[in-house]
Amino acid sequence: MRSRINLYIVEYAINSLLRQKYKTLFIGLVLTLLIFLLSSVFFITNSMKHELQATVDALPEITVQKIKAGRHDEIDVDVIDAILELNGVESAVARVWGYYYFQNAGVNFTLVGIDEYEEQYKKSFVAAASKLDFTKPSMLVGEGVKRVMDANYYKEYFNFIKPDGSLKRVDIGGVFKAETELESNDIILMSKESVREIFDMKENKATDIVVRVANFNEVATIASKIKLLYPDTRVITKDDLKISYQNIFDYKSGIFLALFTTALFAFFIIIYDRASGLSSEQKREIGILKAIGWRVDDVLREKFYEGFVVSLLAYVVGITLALAFVYIFHAPFLREIFSGYSQLKTSFALPFVLDMQTLALLFFLTVPLYIAAIIIPSWRSATLEADEVIR
Amino acid sequence: MLLTPEVLAILVLNLLFGLFGAVAFLLSLKIFLKWDADATTPLQYTLEKQSFLAATIIKYIFSVKVPLFAFFVFTLDKISGVITGAMCAAGVVDATQSGMYLIALKIINLYLFASWLKLHSIDMSDKNQPYTKLKFGLFLLFFLSLLLELVLDFRMFGGIEIDKMVSCCGSIYSSSSTSALSTLFKIDNALLLSLFYGNYFLILLFFFLKKKYLFGMLNTLFLPLSLVSLILFFGTYIYELPSHHCPFCFLQADYYYVGYFIYLSLFLGTFHGMMIGFMPKVENGYKISLLFNSLYVILLTLYVLFYYFKNGVLL
Structure with missing residues (x-):
């Protein structure tokens, strides 16, 4: 009644696969390659998403930006005082930061200003603040920045070009390290004073304001209060950021998958074609099996076992290869798709993330598709008339 | 419209179900109308062969549908992180009008397909195959139910708006x-x-x-x-x-x-x-x-x- 797995038929199926070495090898290889490619992409996006989420987690709950003529503009530092008046706000810090384009190397550095006696809005800045020398123009640079500067012979100091064309010399005080490389790779930390000077910002202006909220449940209310106080601001909560990251990566891998479905259907047709073409020898084999008493169901079952063995093996091998490719060799070529266009993108590590859902997703995208492709060819061969093929 | 990989995977498989289900549907229709276990005509022999194909397809659809249902719920849970207000699958189900019906229909279809397979195995274990006509007749109905489910699937995932507020469970x-x-x-x-x-x-x-x-x-x-x-x-x-x-x-x-x-x-x-x-x-x-x-x-x-x-x- 309930269909049990017949081990003898499994054994027969494996032997039959081994007998048709090249056909099996060809299909297995193609399938493995497909699964490998697909799983590599998912592993990369998962890791990057994980890394970004970790970065977002370290951020304060609310970011307030001033919007002028639809664009991000400098915000008044006094806004902080009004925000601190709101109930539930733990702290509010004005951030001074921006991108500095270094033409020689064609890269953007992220300049972040910190104050010595201020509450740091990121954990990694606390250690940096104690290390940074605030008495003279000095900076801590991320590893990627360090490499670029070294390559351009700025070993001791760096000359920033101010908006009026004059130079600002800042000494390199050390290397800045954070928990994730994504966070620290392109960052330059220096005093707020220096950053303001380089970007020609006034003393009472800041890039944006970050707000810490003690109680997670109050974030939405406080965000709407800030919005009411300052209608010209854009108030971004941590959840908004998380959702948009999720959407970006879902969108990227979604687009990839949408294009990839073409490949899947091409594969479907290849399998269908390969499984349909039976040699006269294989036909004889089925004829003999039926002549010695195999039913149609048995032949069908044997064919499905073959399909399962091939697709499951390809699934396991493909995923193992992808794991090695992504986490041991750091996914050369492929991750360029996801890491953006900045020159300073290259050297961040992908943290190891593997969840059941991705494995399930990969399974559903490949194994059922393969099995579906062999249904009709298997049925065709299973219903061959014994007397016709043997004769 | 949501374009997450999980949703795409579900939709691709749905397309496959629809395609193969349609093949099984046509075969079932033929078998249901012309099946005559006592006949020795070439038509009857062809139908007997085709009954295997139809049954295999239905078996295939069911055996993928069961784990896919779990995956579907899992996916809803994941999407709930993206949709404002939703904290678990309930919010996503509630996000569109067809959500609740879809879940109910999916469960009903699982029962229908499972019972079809049961009937099939009873039929196959009897050498006279007394229920062949009945089971393929039933599949004609079940296929419509399946088709409705597939349409609702597309409608639901197509209808979800990410920035629209939904209710939490x-x-x-x-x-x-x-x-x-x-x-x-x-x-x-x-x-x-x-x-x-x-x-x-x-x-x-x-x-x-x-x-x-x-x-x-x-x-x-x-x-x-x-x-x-x-x-x-x-x-x-x-x-x-x-x-x-x-x-x-x-x-x-x-x-x-x-x-x-x-x-x-x-x-x-x-x-x-x-x-x-x-x-x-x-x-x-x-x-x-x-x-x-x-x-x-x-x-x-x-x-x-x-x-x-x-x-x-x-x-």
Whole structure:
């Protein structure tokens, strides 16, 4: 009644696969390659998403930006005082930061200003603040920045070009390290004073304001209060950021998958074609099996076992290869798709993330598709008339 | 429209189901109209061959559909992180008008397809294949149900708007909500529980008496009773929270994915029980049915008992 797995038929199926070495090898290889490619992409996006989420987690709950003529503009530092008046706000810090384009190397550095006696809005800045020398123009640079500067012979100091064309010399005080490389790779930390000077910002202006909220449940209310106080601001909560990251990566891998479905259907047709073409020898084999008493169901079952063995093996091998490719060799070529266009993108590590859902997703995208492709060819061969093929 | 990889995977497989289902549908139609077991015409031989193809396709669809259903719920849980307001699958289901019907239809289809396979295996084990005409006739109906499900799938995922606010499960499954579910909350817990346990003990009784029709009927009744009591009473003990009634949240990692186990045992228990009552010539299956139903009842009862032992009060 309930269909049990017949081990003898499994054994027969494996032997039959081994007998048709090249056909099996060809299909297995193609399938493995497909699964490998697909799983590599998912592993990369998962890791990057994980890394970004970790970065977002370290951020304060609310970011307030001033919007002028639809664009991000400098915000008044006094806004902080009004925000601190709101109930539930733990702290509010004005951030001074921006991108500095270094033409020689064609890269953007992220300049972040910190104050010595201020509450740091990121954990990694606390250690940096104690290390940074605030008495003279000095900076801590991320590893990627360090490499670029070294390559351009700025070993001791760096000359920033101010908006009026004059130079600002800042000494390199050390290397800045954070928990994730994504966070620290392109960052330059220096005093707020220096950053303001380089970007020609006034003393009472800041890039944006970050707000810490003690109680997670109050974030939405406080965000709407800030919005009411300052209608010209854009108030971004941590959840908004998380959702948009999720959407970006879902969108990227979604687009990839949408294009990839073409490949899947091409594969479907290849399998269908390969499984349909039976040699006269294989036909004889089925004829003999039926002549010695195999039913149609048995032949069908044997064919499905073959399909399962091939697709499951390809699934396991493909995923193992992808794991090695992504986490041991750091996914050369492929991750360029996801890491953006900045020159300073290259050297961040992908943290190891593997969840059941991705494995399930990969399974559903490949194994059922393969099995579906062999249904009709298997049925065709299973219903061959014994007397016709043997004769 | 959501373009996450999970949704795409589900839609691609749906497309495949639709395609293969249509093939099986055409074959079934032919078999249903022209099947004559006594005939020795070439047509009958062809039909016999084609019946294998149709059956294989249906088997395939079902065996992918079962794990895909779990994956579907999993996906809804994942999407819930993206949609404003939703905290678990309930919010996503509620995001579109067709969501609730889709879930119900998916469950119904699982029962339909599983029972079709049961009928098929009964048919195949009899050398006269007495139910061939019946089973392919039934598939004609089931296919329409499947098709409806596929259309709803596309509509639901197409209709979800990411930036639209949806309800959280806490408000959907509460007595204050205005949805159809709120009427359920008027049922008295004591009455519901006595019905639930009474039903279970009757199942136990008829297991020993081996009255197959009553056993099947009771199992059919057990399914809605279980679901309602799960939402109204037992769920609150899983969450240890008197106001939380969501039937989706315990599918999440926070509750050790216990929901999958709960629903699986309920499905296996009631399905085998129903088959005994409604399928011809089914004699074994009593034990499986009773085993899984008992697992379901014991597990949920344990949640209540543990809560009582730990806290000394009931919710």
